[in-house]
Amino acid sequence: MSIISIDGVDIAPGEHRQVMITIPRLCDWGDLRLPVHIVRGKQEGPVLAVTGAVHGDEINGTEIIRRLLKKPFLKKLTGTLIAVPIVNVFGFLNQDRYLVDRRDLNRSFPGSKKGSVAARIAHIIMTEIIAKSTHLIDLHTGSLHRENLPQIRVNTNSQPLKEMALAFRAPVILHSEGTESTLRVAAERAGCQAILYEAGEALRFDEVAIRVGLRGITGLMKHIGMLPSLKLKPSTVVSSMTQSSYWIRANHGGTMRVFKRLGKGVQPGEVLAVISNPSGIEEFDVVANQSGIIIGRNNLPLVHEGAALFHIASFDALHEAADSVKEMTECFDNREDYF
Numbered sequence: 001m002s003i004i005s006i007d008g009v010d011i012a013p014g015e016h017r018q019v020m021i022t023i024p025r026l027c028d029w030g031d032l033r034l035p036v037h038i039v040r041g042k043q044e045g046p047v048l049a050v051t052g053a054v055h056g057d058e059i060n061g062t063e064i065i066r067r068l069l070k071k072p073f074l075k076k077l078t079g080t081l082i083a084v085p086i087v088n089v090f091g092f093l094n095q096d097r098y099l100v101d102r103r104d105l106n107r108s109f110p111g112s113k114k115g116s117v118a119a120r121i122a123h124i125i126m127t128e129i130i131a132k133s134t135h136l137i138d139l140h141t142g143s144l145h146r147e148n149l150p151q152i153r154v155n156t157n158s159q160p161l162k163e164m165a166l167a168f169r170a171p172v173i174l175h176s177e178g179t180e181s182t183l184r185v186a187a188e189r190a191g192c193q194a195i196l197y198e199a200g201e202a203l204r205f206d207e208v209a210i211r212v213g214l215r216g217i218t219g220l221m222k223h224i225g226m227l228p229s230l231k232l233k234p235s236t237v238v239s240s241m242t243q244s245s246y247w248i249r250a251n252h253g254g255t256m257r258v259f260k261r262l263g264k265g266v267q268p269g270e271v272l273a274v275i276s277n278p279s280g281i282e283e284f285d286v287v288a289n290q291s292g293i294i295i296g297r298n299n300l301p302l303v304h305e306g307a308a309l310f311h312i313a314s315f316d317a318l319h320e321a322a323d324s325v326k327e328m329t330e331c332f333d334n335r336e337d338y339f
């Protein structure tokens with residue numbers, strides 16, 4: 001069986017190791033390290049990379065990976081799990097999306113050995129993690145003050161990627177070929193099959209988002225042959241796929257009161273929120289112009305004109321998609337069941 005080597009450390013079949021990869025040094029001369037967990041089964045198989053906090057303030061993924069690494073079923077693993085709970089260590093420390101050089105790491109892939117801080121970290125991820133992996137799940141949340149319904153972003157033109165997305169069983173699958181210079185796109189170009197999970201909000205733990213994510217990774221591992229048939233938590237959540245989504249933006253600045261929760265269905269002409277002059281009497285309705293489900297929402301009541309407020313996904317079978325969201329909430333929002 002082959003040896004997998006991460007940052008010069010050899011990991012043999014059956015081993016579980018943590019490797020701390022040294023990343024570019026900052027002005028204080030201190031060492032910062034990127035923690036990577038490698039869990040190898042005794043049998044050869046797929047190599048799945050799971051990455052969290054590529055945007056340093058998107059911390060649901062970090063918690064999903066922490067819970068994943070505690071799972072007893074990893075003792076029955078076929079192939080290898082490479083888990084990187086905090087890809088953007090600088091952003092995580094600063095509770096910030098970006099890197100110390102104010103660059104977006106997820107617009108810096110595949111990076112280069114002699115480029116910016118962001119490019120160097122991207123290069124380390126590509127050479128030490130992605131080049132050794134057959135599959136990738138990149139875990140994200142909405143950005144600051146924005147909350148996303150659990151959803152997979154994937155290029156559904158590829159049958160294997162589509163099947164990976166379906167195996168995850170998030171309530172929504174949004175077709176997206178991906179943005180240039182993101183980890184997902186760079187990984188796919190490097191021959192690693194990649195999907196992205198978006199759920200929850202930056203700097204918050206969202207229990208449903210975490211549980212759906214953990215279960216999704218488990219389902220995907222089963223699908224690609226890394227785990228034996230496991231009894232997963234019963235769920236009838238069926239993913240609804242869509243190619244079409246749109247953002248509703250603020251036509252006026254002001255303070256906003258929202259009437260519709262994440263995951264709710266909307267109809268054309270429906271009032272979703274009201275923006276008011278905070279020191280006057282003027283009020284302006286925020287109105288949906290197409291039917292769909294709210295898959296992303298701004299949670300900050302202070303809105304400037306042009307701010308993105310609601311992300312609406314359209315579905316051919318809107319009722320089925322809405323039922324799936326309801327099912328997810330009922331199935332995974334059990335606060336008494338802690339991990």
Ligand SMILES: [Zn+2]
Nearest residue numbers: 055058140141
């Ligand atoms: Zn992100």
